Amino acid sequence: MEEGEEVKLLGAWMSPFVNRVKWVLKLKGIRYEYLEQDLVNKSPLLLTSNPVYKRVPVLIHNGKPISESLFIIEYLDDTWKNNPILPQDPYQRAKARFWANFIEEKFSQVMRKVLSLEGEKQKKEVENANEALEILEGELKGKKFFGGDQTIGLVDIVLGVLPTWIGVIEEVACVKVFDPIKYPSLAKWMEDFLELPVIKESLPDKDKLLAYVHKIRIYMLTLAATK
Amino acid sequence: MEEGEEVKLLGAWMSPFVNRVKWVLKLKGIRYEYLEQDLVNKSPLLLTSNPVYKRVPVLIHNGKPISESLFIIEYLDDTWKNNPILPQDPYQRAKARFWANFIEEKFSQVMRKVLSLEGEKQKKEVENANEALEILEGELKGKKFFGGDQTIGLVDIVLGVLPTWIGVIEEVACVKVFDPIKYPSLAKWMEDFLELPVIKESLPDKDKLLAYVHKIRIYMLTLAATK
Incomplete structure (x- = not known):
């Protein structure tokens, strides 16, 4: 993991939305901790990280949670500039x-x-x-x-x-x-x-x-x- | 209009989605030509500019069409950096x-x-x-x-x-x-x-x-x- 960077991904193994975030993390070579979530008995971490939708994926970067896969991808692309996922133009x-x-x-x-x-x-x-x-x-x-x-x-x-x-x-x-x-x-x-x-x-x-x-x-x- | 910049907005007076784009154009001081569209008899310009959804708003910047109000706003913010609409962080x-x-x-x-x-x-x-x-x-x-x-x-x-x-x-x-x-x-x-x-x-x-x-x-x- 990069010095001082703490990246966690709350996910569920079958979710295609979580999958996309995993792919982007991998493409950018970002090291992260993956936390499989129980979607029936939701963890306090999931409920406090995504109180609006209470669903995965949630990315937690240095304690700050981001929800919704497309916005997580834009965030990763805005923050880690290598291997861009969106075009520059x-x-x-x-x-x-x-x-x-x-x-x-x-x-x-x-x-x-x-x-x-x-x-x-x-x-x-x-x-x-x-x-x-x-x-x-x-x-x-x-x-x-x-x-x-x-x-x-x-x-x-x-x-x-x-x-x-x-x-x-x-x-x-x-x-x-x-x-x-x-x-x-x-x-x-x-x-x-x-x-x-x-x-x-x-x-x-x-x-x-x-x-x-x-x-x-x-x-x-x-x-x-x-x- | 800025030297060499041609901005057109295809809209409909009652559309709240068009309204948002107008507000952003105004906030950024971008001069543009507004083209009110007939949504019953759609113009060839609308149909060729937004062949997928065939709806307004469409922004045409130097001949290049962009659809969907949220993506038009992000485009305007990416292109005209003054008076940012999205935060920088x-x-x-x-x-x-x-x-x-x-x-x-x-x-x-x-x-x-x-x-x-x-x-x-x-x-x-x-x-x-x-x-x-x-x-x-x-x-x-x-x-x-x-x-x-x-x-x-x-x-x-x-x-x-x-x-x-x-x-x-x-x-x-x-x-x-x-x-x-x-x-x-x-x-x-x-x-x-x-x-x-x-x-x-x-x-x-x-x-x-x-x-x-x-x-x-x-x-x-x-x-x-x-x-």
């Missing part, structure tokens, strides 16, 4: 923020719905996810990574939820969302992304994730059926 | 982004629901809005503005939707959301905020806004009743 920065937010709203949140629904409603959300994928395919075309040909950036890190979660959601929710034939650039991007050592080294265990997501789906369907 | 920046996003998700989006609902469902959203107001009251306490005692910043600008819209939504949707007795700090903040010349000079006309919001509510209720 203001226009490119704005574009990166736009696409990161697009993935969050139009893909990640939609995939959460795919997982919690059945039948026609689920079909509609699968269509919505595909609309987002089509737009992302067009945005990526001709580039290796969203961040450029050499290196990944904010958009790649946020879209990291695609290669790590899509197969699990498809299997558990019995749907096909991602067709590599329809999205050749994204399919190639997924391969290249997963090949990066920094990503490969901190992926959740597939079988453990499958079991977890399966439980989540049953819980969500039960909840919907008792409303 | 990375930790304070992270906090400002956190609160701006909180207001967006937990207040603005909730107020939109208050406007589109009736009865018990509306009551629930009024409660949600009050939960957010309570948290914001606690965050503001002891300060004149969220940005500090002297000047407004990102959080004030995003919460600008409160003094400009709350009365209109309350009147049109026949509800009481904001009680100045319960939120004395926010009530004082509203007064101080509206007194700022830069804000006062670019507020939408109250009567025109009332008539517009009234139409929107009827449209939303009709839509809900025909689903």
